Amino acid sequence: MTNAQFNNRPAEWRGGFNGKPQGKGSKPYVRRDGGKNFVRKNDRIRATEVRVIDYNGEQLGVMQTSSAVALAKSKGLDLVEISPNTQPPVCKILDFGKYKYDEGKKNKQSTKTQSSKIKEVKLRVAIDQNDYDTKMRHSMEFLEKGFKLKISLMFRGRELAHSELGFDLVKRFANDLCEHGVLDVEPKLFGKIISATISPLSAQKKLAQVHKKVAQPTKILDASELLKLQ
Numbered sequence: 001m002t003n004a005q006f007n008n009r010p011a012e013w014r015g016g017f018n019g020k021p022q023g024k025g026s027k028p029y030v031r032r033d034g035g036k037n038f039v040r041k042n043d044r045i046r047a048t049e050v051r052v053i054d055y056n057g058e059q060l061g062v063m064q065t066s067s068a069v070a071l072a073k074s075k076g077l078d079l080v081e082i083s084p085n086t087q088p089p090v091c092k093i094l095d096f097g098k099y100k101y102d103e104g105k106k107n108k109q110s111t112k113t114q115s116s117k118i119k120e121v122k123l124r125v126a127i128d129q130n131d132y133d134t135k136m137r138h139s140m141e142f143l144e145k146g147f148k149l150k151i152s153l154m155f156r157g158r159e160l161a162h163s164e165l166g167f168d169l170v171k172r173f174a175n176d177l178c179e180h181g182v183l184d185v186e187p188k189l190f191g192k193i194i195s196a197t198i199s200p201l202s203a204q205k206k207l208a209q210v211h212k213k214v215a216q217p218t219k220i221l222d223a224s225e226l227l228k229l230q
Contacts, residue, residue: 040081041096042069045089050081053092062088117146123153123173125165136176143180143200151187153194166194174198 040046045065052060052068055077063071065079072079072093080099083090119142121135142149151173153166170187177198187196 039100040084041078042072045069045079045081045091047089049088050079050091051086051088052079053082053090055093055095065091068093117148118150119147120150120152121173123151123169125153125155125159125162125169127169132173136173139173139177139198140180143177143198146200148200149177149181149198151194151196151198155192155194160192163189163194170194170196 048065049062050065050068052063052071054060055075060068068091069079075093077093078096079091080094080096081089081091119139121139121142123132123135127135139149151170153170155163155166159166167187167189174183174187174196179201181198181200184197184199187194
């Protein structure tokens with residue numbers, strides 16, 4: 001194909017290298033470094049100067065990036081940018097493969113720990129008393145162990161037309177747990193599910209409640225009953 005023939009082709013056909021048209025529905029190619037967890041290393045480091053830390057934690061000071069990369073490669077390791085927002089950026093000489101493995105393991109463990117701190121209890125509008133008592137007992141145990149409690153109530157069919165019954169049940173459930181936890185926010189409806197979260201009471205609040213109960217007499221005696229006790 002001659003240059004004249006190529007230039008006479010429609011504009012949407014001249015943009016692609018693979019002979020396919022790049023019309024309105026196509027997306028332009030955009031080069032991206034990666035997501036928020038992307039880490040630059042070696043020749044991908046953009047700064048001309050970096051503060052270098054050796055693989056054993058020793059501070060090597062500020063160096064030219066090219067010299068730092070050469071030093072890392074001479075040891076069979078990588079120069080990894082660990083603090084990109086400082087001036088100059090902080091880089092460390094290390095094994096990048098092992099570094100990514102350790103970071104992934106930490107993130108996975110952190111996510112697992114965070115999710116394990118929340119327990120969920122599911123309610124139904126037509127719940128019977130025995131089921132209610134069982135879920136209440138389990139919820140008390142969760143809160144006493146320091147877990148955060150999520151209450152979920154799902155509507156089925158036409159139950160959503162009487163959403164006030166669901167709100168009343170969730171509020172009643174939260175109120176029955178007032179000695180073990182505190183409601184973070186008022187229950188809210190998301191689609192067909194009413195959701196609310198309860199946080200366990202701190203040790204100080206529990207102690208305050210105990211003192212409050214002790215301070216209140218179990219029975220107020222009148223004058224005639226006091227005379228009988230003397």
